[in-house]
Amino acid sequence: MPQTDFTEKLQDLMQRVGISSFKALSHATGVSAHQILQLRRGKLEQMRVDVLLKLSSVLQLSLSELVATFSRVDAIEEKAATTQELLQEIADLKIEYQRSQLQQEQQRELLLQEFQQSSLQILESLLLQWPTAAYKAQENPQLAAIKIVPLVQKPLERILQTWGVEAIAPVGAEVPYNPQLHQLLEGTAQPGEIVKVRYTGYLQGDKLLYRAKVSPVREF
Template sequence: MPNPDFTQKLQDLAQKVGITSFKALSKAAGVSERQILRLRRGEVASLRVEVLLKLASVLQMSLSELVTTFASLELSKGNEASTQQMLQEIADLKTEYQRSQLQIAQQRELLLQEFQQSSLQLLESLLLQFPAAAQKARENPQFEAVKILPLVENPLKKLLQAWGIEAIAPVGSEVPYNPQIHQLIAGIVQPGELVKVRYSGYLQGDKLLYRAKVSSIEAG
């Protein structure tokens, strides 16, 4: 018996929610076009439950409606018991999928908490000492503000090192202009000519996070 073709049915359902092509449906649901093709062929049982959930959500259908609508003819007409069994299996898979999603969310929250805790440990001296030093500076205009700098610089250096982030060049240094890692904010220069670093840029390994802002030497 030839495979059933649910292409027209899927087109009609997609058009009801404003989707005019299978490619657009694939993009909207976040599933591959190959999985869309399986649905058009009535191969519901071969699709993962997360795929079915995504498609059902986009098509504004319940999971059971999606399954019964695109089940093969043998299941939908000739074998009601098999259909019910498949629906039960998918319902079980849905429950397991939701449980796994909850576990992932819990793990993500735990990782976030661990990340925040490790970051706070690196910034401990800044958090504990800087507010007191800043208040002392406000109360005593003669207090040398330069004494506060280590309270900020040292924790920041530790944090950047822990994350594998390094400055492109120190502020005030003169370096050859490289438009790939430098942003020219004043003057006119050619690649390779010396420029002065105004704001540090940062790299994380091979990834550019922020370009260093530079100006021509003549721009001061």
Template structure:
């Protein structure tokens, strides 16, 4: 049985949209001339769904009408098959678009967080420098005077260091664990023995203070048994 020739039907559709040749149709749709030949011969089963969609768009005809026009067998079954394939293709396209949208949103959020982190770091540095301003301005002069006068009493320069440091720790929410020389009950969670062993609750003496920030332990206080 000779193949049915759908070329006249295709030419009529091409003429209605101002396309004069199959080469021009191929260029306009991005579909190969071999695929167009399959359409002219009614071999839709050899054509991909996305190819039919491209042709229907340029020829300004619905995909289902395109199949019905160029079908050699049962058009209803081919239209149904095409509809199912088109639905799958559209679903995949939607999923890919959603993934692309999520990726763009993720990149936007990461960029925003990066910018916010830079701003927060700058603000943190600025606030810390303001607290340490007196130390930064006067410490080099005091240090030089101490070098020039070895007998300069250390107690006179301690406030210059101590007060800015206390303000900085307070601003950061850092608390000291006990004080140097304090006698306190031993707790291994917060205290570290410099030597020997001690029982929980045994009185120990603080040699070096520790620090904690809210519920987080930064450094254990170093202690010795009495």
């Protein structure tokens, strides 16, 4: 890249304020000869602001006028191009982020639909038969409840099996008391003492979902 020379521009400005040499300019401004050389070579962006203020004051220019006069066009264009590239990158990133968000939302909707569909398939017999069974039970209060239980129990067992959920113990079972798996509904019990399961609890793998609710077994 050819070196930019602002010597003539500086000399014109110096003549307008009655300064005849660069040495005189250095003396009038208190700016070193090296800094004035930097200005002549178009390296204004490497100069300190306080130096530029001293020069602009003696040359009777505002700081913005001094910067505009001694800035290289190629440097301005380069900065403008860089800024434009950054703006374009930011715009592209925003578009990519919005696309990613949309894809994630669509994926969530798809997974939810698949989950609902698989659950409905498991519950199909309950959905189709339970309303009729409930209606018949209302019509005939003497209808044995044992006949209705399988309509609920089988779909529930299929769901639990599909999701890897296991009952801690069946209702009515008498088991050794384990405070980590059991919750006492009443009374007290020491670990290992026999208790009766009133409400079953559930495990999913190693994760405890619900503790089984139990009561002490009283010996008479």
